[in-house]
Amino acid sequence: MTSRNSNGIGNCWDNDIPPQLLFKKSEPFLNENYDAVPTKNFEKTPSTLSHNNSVSCDDLKGVGSLSGTCILNSSLHLVNDLLILGTGSIEVAPHVLITCPIKGCLISFNISGNAKIALGGPPPAQTSGTPSLYDGAGGGHGGRGASCLKSNRTNWGGDVYAxxxxxxxxxxxxxxxxxxxxxxxxxxxxxxxxxxxxxxxxxxxxxxxxxxxxxxxxxxxxxxxxxxxxxxxxxxxxxxxxxxxxxxxxxxxxxxxxxxxxxxxxxxxxxxxxxxxxxxxxxxxxxxxxxxxxxxxxxxxxxxxxxxxxxxxxxxxxxxxxxxxxxxxxxxxxxxxxxxxxxxxxxxxxxxxxxxxxxxxxxxx
Known part of the structure; x- marks a missing residue:
């Protein structure tokens, strides 16, 4: 998935949490097992997620920077809201999860580049809409793929399914x-x-x-x-x-x-x-x-x-x-x-x- 200049809402982290991620510094963000710790007296104000609350790529335990490309290779388990703000791009590696089990938890991405999320790995090698001939026809799914064969009969490439x-x-x-x-x-x-x-x-x-x-x-x-x-x-x-x-x-x-x-x-x-x-x-x-x-x-x-x-x-x-x-x-x-x-x-x-x-x-x- 690719998104530019988008504000996303989602649900997620590692150890050594920077203080700007916490509403109250005395409240723990994660426990020693990297599990989310429920917060108490959880209150939000409109200014909670301001530019001053934004985290860096290092804070996210990522590689790179949010002014260039930040790659997240480790799952994040949040117990509070998170704002990711930058002029570059962010890439979430395969099998990396961003989770926040707290009710009302808000995760915002506000970046000028691309947000690339690799979710499920490669698709199957062949699905039912793949053409069987060797004429370079298009694959089908919601609509049929096109065929450029010249003949008197109706031609198409891969057919529809689902x-x-x-x-x-x-x-x-x-x-x-x-x-x-x-x-x-x-x-x-x-x-x-x-x-x-x-x-x-x-x-x-x-x-x-x-x-x-x-x-x-x-x-x-x-x-x-x-x-x-x-x-x-x-x-x-x-x-x-x-x-x-x-x-x-x-x-x-x-x-x-x-x-x-x-x-x-x-x-x-x-x-x-x-x-x-x-x-x-x-x-x-x-x-x-x-x-x-x-x-x-x-x-x-x-x-x-x-x-x-x-x-x-x-x-x-x-x-x-x-x-x-x-x-x-x-x-x-x-x-x-x-x-x-x-x-x-x-x-x-x-x-x-x-x-x-x-x-x-x-x-x-």
């Missing part, structure tokens, strides 16, 4: 295809991100689970999965599970938002650009608003002939609205598919829906 869990997506993206049977040139699939914030998530940078680049010898990887649960989501930044570019562009991933207020943040799940057929980018993924029960399929004006299949629509609790926009091409492929929502199905700015397959063009609308 449709039934689009409201709570938690699948990796898929690797793009290669142009060689001896070496894998395809871009990697996007990762998985889950953000749970009690109050406000402010994003002025980038939170990405995008597919990797495939170059001229491989397809782009498909976007991964992002879930955001927050009371408010705002800022001028971007949350993206877009497909990666390659010979054939990767399909977009899946994003789900559960937020009572969303302002200004750009949400994108577009397919990746195709170097081998520029007019045919990867297909758009899915962006789902969980509170509104609303689905959006947008390709951000990237031209494509590759479709985003919309499979079984819910029939017990109907979706409110479905938007297909910005050159996205949706496909309802199942025989006798029923497309029903409480509100509107809107096609905007070049968006389209195709019903049925070429041999079985029957759907109920």
């Amino acid at each position: 449709w039934s869990t689009l409201s709570d997506p938690w699948s990796y993206g898929s690797k793009g295809g290669s142009t060689s049977s001896e070496k894998q040139y395809g871009g990697d699939g996007g990762g998985r991100i889950l953000l749970i914030v009690k109050d406000t998530l402010h994003v002025d940078g980038f939170i990405t689970a995008e597919g990797g680049q495939g170059g001229l010898d491989g397809g782009g990887g498909s976007g991964g999965s992002i879930m955001v649960h927050a009371f408010k989501l705002n800022g001028n930044g971007t949350i993206s599970a877009a497909g990666g570019s390659g010979w054939g562009g990767g399909g977009g991933g899946r994003i789900s938002l559960e937020c009572y207020s969303i302002q200004d943040v750009k949400i994108t799940v577009h397919g990746g650009q195709s170097f081998g057929c520029p007019e045919n980018a990867g297909a758009a993924g899915t962006a789902y608003d969980k509170l509104l029960s609303s689905l959006k399929v947008s390709n951000d004006y990237f031209t494509t002939h590759t479709e985003t299949p919309l499979l079984d629509f819910p029939t017990t609790i109907l979706w409110s609205n479905v938007y297909v926009e910005c050159n996205a091409k949706a496909l309802v492929p199942l025989l006798w598919s029923r497309v029903q929502v409480r509100g509107q199905i809107r096609l905007l700015d070049g968006g389209s829906i195709c019903f049925g397959l070429s041999k079985y063009g029957v759907s109920e609308f």
